[in-house]
Amino acid sequence: MQERKLTKKDYFVVSSMLFALFFGAGNLIFPLHLGQLAGHNWLPASLGFLVTGVLLPLLSVLAIAVTRSKGVYDVGLPLGSGFALAFMVLIHATIGPLFGTPRTATVSFAVGFAPLLPEKFQHLALFGFSAVFFLLAFLLSYKENKIVSNLGKLLNPVFLVLLFLVFVVAFLNPLGNPAEVASTKEYLHGAFTNGFLEGYNTMDALAGLAFGVTVVSAVRSMGQKKESSVAKVTAKAGVLSMAAVALIYLLLIVVGAMSLGKFKVSADGGVAFSQLVNAYAGVFGQALLATLLTLTCLTTAVGLVAAFAQDFHEHFPKVSYHTWLAFSCLASFLTANFGLQQIIAWSTPMLMFLYPLSMVLILLSVFSPLFHKDSAVYFGVVLFTVVPAFFDMVVAFPAVVSQSAFGKAVAAFRLHYLPFASMGLSWLVPALVGLALGLGVYAFKRVQGKVNVQVLEEE
Template sequence: MEELHDLNSKPLSLKDYLVVSSLLFGLFFGAGNLIFPIHLGQLAGGHWTTAALGFLVTAVVLPLLSVLAVSVTRSEGVYDIGKPLGPTFALVFMVLIHATIGPLFGTPRTASVPFSVGIQPLLPTDWAQWGLLAFSALFFGAAFLLSYRESNIMASVGKVLNPLFLLLLFSVFLLAFVSPMAKAGQQTATSEYQSAGFFNGFLQGYNTMDALAGLAFGVTIVTAVRQLGKTTPKSNASVTAKAGVIATTMIGVIYAVLIWLGATTLGHFKISADGGVAFNQLVTYYLGNVGHALLATLLTVTCLTTAIGLVAAFAQDFHKHFSKVSYHAWLGFMCVASFLTANFGLDTLITWSTPVLMFLYPFTITLILLSIFSPLFKRDSVVYGFVVAFTLVPAFFDMMVSFPPVVSQSALGKTVATFQNYLPFANLGMDWIVPAVIGLVLGLTVHFLRPVMEKSASKVEN
């Protein structure tokens, strides 16, 4: 068998790693990554450090693990992560992930957040709907053009838009550190965060959708690293993992500061309806009317970087599995669909995305962990099957009780809530953990006992 060699046999420079890390940072850090940590800080108040630890697990550690899962399994997308459970499951899982972070919730949010927080306050009330229509059309038009050529993604995101975003963001941080609104540790926390700050912070991290996005961005990341000449699976995976550590560490620091900032705003403002309003208040407090322009620019830049990654990953994955439709056609579909969904508004998107995330995240977490440790059990589909099967029911329960009242308070919703109460940790939204562990134990038991049983059966036959 012919040995594979990289097109570039030389070790990558620090600059190369920083460029890939910048790409990863830009793909991960988008709309929700700004507004949800600030809102979490307001909810947690003086308990912001405990809530931050829980948030960092799902919003930083899990995305890093998703990148490592792609590296360990040498995958190129969501489909490969679910493949041990068969092509049908892998395809369904891929479609659900891309639909969630794509045209249904995640990608439309990249346009609706910068508009509702940065642009809408500057417009007359009567202009809001038309303003969103025009802004979202221009936004997704730009995303389409910047991702039209796959080779331009790294240049557009990693080298140009990202540094601009960081410059704008850290200017706000500097002002807040020099003159904080209040002492974060002295602010009153809501009742939920006084008793279960860590777990509520953990669940808030779902809203960033970054663990889902990490799997979906796999194909984009792998393609970008190949452009640096690291074309063999082993070296490509190594570069991806190292760059992932750099990028997610940087994101974690920013999250911690944003959560702290959210807690300090309680010294001057009440808890806002969402983090977008809180961020608007924060920037306006320090910069006045100029803050609105800065905020609009900052949000638009960071959300555009994420939108580029999302639409490109969607088009690449769907073209790979539905090849009769071209990459550019899938790209156009994604941008048009996201534009249409964005015009339902930010509040609607957040309300209906929460139950879907409560359903998908348990599967995503288990599949990421199984992928990372898969060499220990040779990626045996039996282990995967037991874990996913035992996770299905509690994940469905979590989804049903998280829907708006029209669903959660229906007869079916109330019945589900009754059964859910019998599961451990249901009150924390973590009722899937014990069933998943039971499935893992059973799956590993079958995996390790099967060779022994087959060997014994073979002796009996002989």
């Protein structure tokens, strides 16, 4: 069957879908905070951030297209069903009720409402706000309908227009010169690497693995039959959408650096964004931001809890979709009440473990046609990645774990034996070693196979 030639409108639809998939509230606060941390070293920090915050998410969607996967489970399947299931559970738990979904409520509250309330009432207010927030998320995702998606289509453009106005005002009336503001100690000499690691916090590479099938399915529904065509369309639309995301990231990072002319480095990006809005628009701007950000985050939360419930119901069908949905909303509500700073502090270790695994699986998936998706290559890379990634996770935990006897022993071992451990990249060299070994086994099997065929032919 002949493929339909896509129009510019088709490409725009796919690009818009990708943008909506990757851009949420968390994508606002982390680049802004990065700008404050990096100071005058904002450019190398930005480049590192764009690798894990833009390039990797795009590759994650391409990985779904290239491997013809139906979701994150299929990406891990070359290593066996047990690994694939464990990997799927970890990904969905991380972008779902453990960290990602609760963050939709805590970012809304921290950026929008907390600055309007006395500090002594904020814990109680967060409890009430998150309870209503996740009750609405549960009700809106109970039955599949287009209300939320249509609401998102309306709210996201309005929010982006307001964000654009913030950029215009910030650059016309800069709070400071980004080339002259101080850099924090970590970013004086390791700006690129720290920016690279900061990109983990967006969780977009994990989201790409979980939701990329939605985009790929949309491309196929437009009449693209060949897998090469699906990958090509996804790549073209992805470059357009991720270029827009990259531009917003760069502007946010620069604005964050400029804010140091008036403010100190904030505890997190939520505080920084609130300070900026108040500085330029006062209480009215804060109230408008609170309303719009909450509605935008609610649409994101609905998508996350629904995706969690759908995937878990598919793999654990004895538990109904509605039960998984209720579990996701309740767990997200409980986690949200630890507050934004605690969620970020405890999500970092998990991301230090999951992101290396996700990166190598994404790259293996994209290039899998070159080695015929051979399990030996997958096994070699993942085996040599998972142990140092675990070490990085232990060291990244809050002091209760990282400063324990076990934590200190792990830290000493990785610093002594693993290259780039001080940068949080102790998995990099072992992963390359695993790749070399895996490709060696694959090449040996290919040669052995040809020899066996030749012997059979001679007989």
